[in-house]
Amino acid sequence: FFSCLFLHALMQVCCGDTGDWSVPLLEDLGVKMCTIDPNRGRGLVATKGFATGEVLWNEDPVVRRQVYENSFNVAVCTHCLQPIGTLGGQLVYMAEGDAEDDSDDGGEEQEEENMNDNPRAKALNQELPYLSKAEETFLSEIFSCPDCGDTFCSFECYQAARKSYHRVTCGCDEDILDKFVTHALENDEVLLSVKQAVECVIAEVDERLGKHTPDSGTEPNPKQVFDECAQPFLVLCHAPWHQMPDPEQTEAARWQVVCDSALRLRKCIQIPVPQCCEVLFEPHTYARMAGALSLNNICVSFASPQQQYHASWQSKFKAGDRIPESFKTVLQEIADVQKKRQEEWGIEEPTQYPFFPEFEGTALFRRLALINHSCRPCVSYEFTGTSTLLLIATRPIAVGEELTISYCDETADVAQRKEALSHWGFTCECQLCRVGGGGGGGKHHHDHNDQQEEFKKVMQQDAEGKRGRKRERDSK
Template structure:
């Protein structure tokens, strides 16, 4: 397969401008503005001569203090995980009800659906209309964690000892006819439908549905009101991503975000200039507006995906060149599918392989695992902790459900996301902070906690790897990020 992308040469100047690292002043201005929308009192982002950007403490932090809560730029739930967890497609909180979460899981597992987003098209045919409608009310947060923390244990059958739940019971859980004891102690937001009418994206509120539609989903929706160029091509792109690497879904969101932002900026610009009557203006790309729309993506550290992806253990070093070419070809195939689905003539440069490779490489190097604690696990732990008489009565209903779930009762939502401020944090094998969700952190943001006291002026660092590994293993892993660690721990342990 040839991996020559004509757009790379046709728009070389525009691509160079898009990939040009922002100046220190631009970085400072962008993150100063961004901090005003985040919970990050006492932090500043500034240039670090050796490692680019860095995050520094602007006041003293004690061990266990909240250092940062950062809202994601883009995020995605892993495709296979969608069978186990029904979450908001924007903020990733669990939605529906405890009964719906459990019943839907049984239904889809029994159905044996593939990972091409067919699950909810079929699932919601069995759910009453009043359980799946636009609901603008905000409910208690129910979800996100990068680190599971102390989740506790609950006695359940192992996976191999699962006892199937009768079909009638599964349907009753899904349609609300069966209400589990004490499940109302764990209320979840009502399921809100996609504004475009697709049966693949669902939300916790009208606010999240509107935000996702405006930022990303209007171009990536397969519903009747989708703004995509070709919904069939979009389905093929999504299926390819689900079958190969769902990092492509994040890249699609980044490109969609930029296109939609560009269109808004262009519309405002034309209105201000009074140029609606000039037809050819609508067909010309305004580079300054494209750069402005691209700015949130421009701030992330980037390398081409096929250059920075770690060499798998089962690939011999002599085969590295062939492996990296295969990765490049895989990205090119994905890009062609995406181009057929959402191509925008004015933003044509965004569909270059060079841009696509750098976007994916940015995610490869900077993403944080997205883990949303399951309210279903919390529910069964609650039942297990009830006084004996209440527990015995409740378990007459819940025990068959728990036995059918086996170890799957505690499956959490899993995915990946890019967080603008968190991604600026540099690595240390002896970090002073880490991504960790406390009990009260039940939202869709990255949460960074101080591991030990951090003094004003000190750089806030996290570990990109398992810092307990031996020195040589750590250095080998960090080489994939493009640097050799010289933190105090490595200087002490190194040769």
């Protein structure tokens, strides 16, 4: 999907052939896939115009998870990543996090009790300052998987997860699962995403093969079914994970990580694995999938309920206002817990008190993964409290124009952007890189002053577009 160069003497980013699967994926969206040019390869092009601030599409991820460290601060639905329970429950969840970790009962069952039935959380919901109704503290119901205890915001989300991936490892022996998770956390959290991707493929293959009966006609070809189910993951731009540069591990060490992770995951599987799916646990396939997710997963972030509430009550607080002792106590406990975790994790920069981080996750979106990079993108994405992505036009998009997003911080200087983009194995040649210097260069020479003036003009155009988009969205 984008210009590919060698990242390393032994590592090359490869772009798969999307084949026919992208056609129904893009149907009726006003975009199509086509070859942009020999250097950029294939990408998405608008087949109709879009106005600034217009939502091109909403998209749910095929793989999603919460970042591990963030899971200590925000309790969310395993499937849609929506914060669950109540505001008071979330605050107590943060304050009593260490108590849960040290509990003999442990596990998700203890978390469910704390979030739903914890007397302290119920009382806190009634006493939180600057809320007109206790109902304002409600976030969602909590449904726990009866087999493994994973929590969901509803029975519907649980059913969707179970059908798509959850049932493949649900009920796995806790020690076996812990060994896989610990190994992933010690090496690369993307291996946790690989777990869900493998679950997705196995679940879909199992469902499609299971639908066949002697009376249903021609018996399906398992290899063909597997290829169709695995294609969305294996056609993505990828590089074998073990060949991706890492200053802390050699390629041989990373290859051993791949082999160990695949073996550990295979032991977690709780349903009969179709023979055609065993290839998923072969190191080369596993490394390819890990590399694809490393390059195509994006950060999912939005304000947590605690963060939103904290900002709200601080803006309303006046000198002399009475703040309930229960609220002050929970804030102090949260600060103490956060300080302790910082020391345990070796975080040197002190956290401001009180500390309410936003939600942080990572996810793979099939449509978004088809969009190429530009440091002057015409679209961006947002999240509004769940893992559903909104793709939004940041400026007017004309018919025939390529859709682009930024893979890096476009406000950084050229050298910083170039370094960030080396992860994907290409050199950006967009207008911003050309006029800023060091991004591949243009065909015409400009002296330093001309470059600076053009650079300022480009940045001014981008800033005006973003302000216009904000005004339009604020007016809605």
